[in-house]
Amino acid sequence: MVINSLVGEYQLNRIGTGGVQTNISSNDIQKIFIPKITNVIQRKIAKMIEESFDLKKQSEHLLEVAKKAVEIAIEQNEEKALKYIEK
Structure with a gap:
């Protein structure tokens, strides 16, 4: 590495x-x-990496929700798009 x-x-x-x-x-x-990195620092780095993967996954999900909401707003109306986001 x-x-x-x-x-x-x-x-x-x-x-x-x-x-x-x-x-x-x-x-x-x-x-x-x-x-030479201590075990404490290695665990902190591992935790940060895990958090970054979780946040990346969350951001990808939010992006997909936003894209779908825009599609719904264009095809139907803004109210239905907002309801989609809230669920």
Whole structure:
């Protein structure tokens, strides 16, 4: 995960050699800084990630409700669209 992160990418760009395909030696790999994160921080990060997935799911649902409500408002009327949103 670290190598795929922004920090990892910067480190690989700094130590990599070559043209189109970056070449990295095993000695260079050993020089990559990998932060040690405490279990408390790991749990906080995991919780934040879970919350972000929940919020993404919720926002996608709200977007679908809004789209459907607009369709109902156009095809029928605003009152029916508002009732759809409220249920």
